[in-house]
Amino acid sequence: MAKIIVVTSGKGGVGKTTSAAAIATGLALRGNKTVVIDFDVGLRNLDLVMGCERRVVYDLINVIQGEAGLNQALIRDKRTENLHILPASQTRDKEALTAEGVEKVLDTLSREYDFIVCDSPAGIEHGAQLAMYFADEAIVVTNPEVSSVRDSDRILGLLASKTRRAERSEPPVREHLLITRYDPSRVTSGDMLTLEDVREILAINLVGLIPESEAVLRASNQGVPVVHDMDSDAGQAYADTVSRLLGEDVPLRFHEYQKKGLLSRMFGGGRR
Amino acid sequence: MSLNMDRVASAFTFKGGMLPMTVMELTSADPEQIRAQLAGKVSQSPAFFQHTPVVLSVEQLDEPHLALERICAVCRAHKLLPVAVRGGTDPVKQSAWALGLGWFPPQEARPRAVEEAPLAADEPQPEVEASPEPAVGRIYRGTVRSGQQVTAPEGDLVVVGAVNPGAEVLAAGSVHVYGPLRGRALGGIHGDRQAGIFCKELHAELLSLAGNYKRLEDIDPRLLNQPVQVQLRDDQLNISSLG
Numbered sequence: 001m002a003k004i005i006v007v008t009s010g011k012g013g014v015g016k017t018t019s020a021a022a023i024a025t026g027l028a029l030r031g032n033k034t035v036v037i038d039f040d041v042g043l044r045n046l047d048l049v050m051g052c053e054r055r056v057v058y059d060l061i062n063v064i065q066g067e068a069g070l071n072q073a074l075i076r077d078k079r080t081e082n083l084h085i086l087p088a089s090q091t092r093d094k095e096a097l098t099a100e101g102v103e104k105v106l107d108t109l110s111r112e113y114d115f116i117v118c119d120s121p122a123g124i125e126h127g128a129q130l131a132m133y134f135a136d137e138a139i140v141v142t143n144p145e146v147s148s149v150r151d152s153d154r155i156l157g158l159l160a161s162k163t164r165r166a167e168r169s170e171p172p173v174r175e176h177l178l179i180t181r182y183d184p185s186r187v188t189s190g191d192m193l194t195l196e197d198v199r200e201i202l203a204i205n206l207v208g209l210i211p212e213s214e215a216v217l218r219a220s221n222q223g224v225p226v227v228h229d230m231d232s233d234a235g236q237a238y239a240d241t242v243s244r245l246l247g248e249d250v251p252l253r254f255h256e257y258q259k260k261g262l263l264s265r266m267f268g269g270g271r272r
Numbered sequence: 273m274s275l276n277m278d279r280v281a282s283a284f285t286f287k288g289g290m291l292p293m294t295v296m297e298l299t300s301a302d303p304e305q306i307r308a309q310l311a312g313k314v315s316q317s318p319a320f321f322q323h324t325p326v327v328l329s330v331e332q333l334d335e336p337h338l339a340l341e342r343i344c345a346v347c348r349a350h351k352l353l354p355v356a357v358r359g360g361t362d363p364v365k366q367s368a369w370a371l372g373l374g375w376f377p378p379q380e381a382r383p384r385a386v387e388e389a390p391l392a393a394d395e396p397q398p399e400v401e402a403s404p405e406p407a408v409g410r411i412y413r414g415t416v417r418s419g420q421q422v423t424a425p426e427g428d429l430v431v432v433g434a435v436n437p438g439a440e441v442l443a444a445g446s447v448h449v450y451g452p453l454r455g456r457a458l459g460g461i462h463g464d465r466q467a468g469i470f471c472k473e474l475h476a477e478l479l480s481l482a483g484n485y486k487r488l489e490d491i492d493p494r495l496l497n498q499p500v501q502v503q504l505r506d507d508q509l510n511i512s513s514l515g
Contacts, residue, residue: 150418153436157417203415
């Protein structure tokens, strides 16, 4: 039985898709058979971030409506073994996403894979609720700013009430906090909420902290998940996150402000 | 919102809401008797009679026909605004509608007030729904998150945990929060003026007791992040430190 992990946030633009791509890739790189599903029907992005947009033929909606088999729709990742992508439909109506259909797809995948990563759309509507409904674990992606924290709080409320586990009174969905776009220098200057502020309000286990990094944008545009860039701070931070998801105890990095030394200023060794 | 795609900006939106509402439980159908006793009430607590909306409950009356129009007139003369009627027979419902009032079905399985004392009790008590047994409260353990609403329709609400921004906690009685209160807290939602709000760390978006409220902006900054209690005093929310 696969573990189903939803990557969600409520607010848009905080890094859900980037995180889903990086974490799914990270899990696969560690030898786990992993599939990552894009639930954002109509605003398909995951295929771009995973760099497989030219190989999309069938999508999740086709599978749900019986127009294609699951194996026809799954795209094998070229860089990483053990990793598959199930893209969303860009053209279909998002109402075509049904609970029964999603359940069937997840059940079938569950037999084959170790991890199923669901990339949730923003918001708290139908699509987002379906993406989280069958989850065993949830990664709540949050930026260190008040609106993102409030939306994440809202999502945590839904995770506790609107999931299959909640409805069946099973053990609750395991919730993990992933803080992204963290900029220690702006935290020090008071522009951003601190790590402690966010943790205090959301009161859930911190699974990772991703620093604001140029590597993330570069990775998205190149269609190479940022965990492949192990020279970058963001890549390393996602790798740490994956390790913690797998139950390892890894110390937190990149959360403290490092004053630039003279040498790095002279040689322009900026943040990568 | 695809429904609002037309060029005309929408003039309104419908929203569900829970507003504190005083219920006036009638134990007499005689407008003159009501008038006499209301006059006494007004002299006791004039502040309460400020065009206060009330729901007239006629559940305890057995009369099929009611001089509803006269009762309403008596209420209005004493600055109570009847907005709806609860319970009663079909003719009562019809006449409520004819008067432009709403009608609510009777509350089911509600303990009937056995309190013998008529309206002219010695204490000003708009809360006429007093039940004979101590009302059962509610204990909620965990964080009340944005968008969640936790209500104790009877008695007190105790939250063991935080109430986050965007969350709402309501109680017929008092609200106790053993944690930071960052959302909205409403006590005495049926009009109980004895209710209070207590919390370990005040950062509430809104505090309300029996319909009187204070916004975060109105709160003395020195009280923020402090353990406090909130009480109603002369129709004003009084916040004092518990530290």
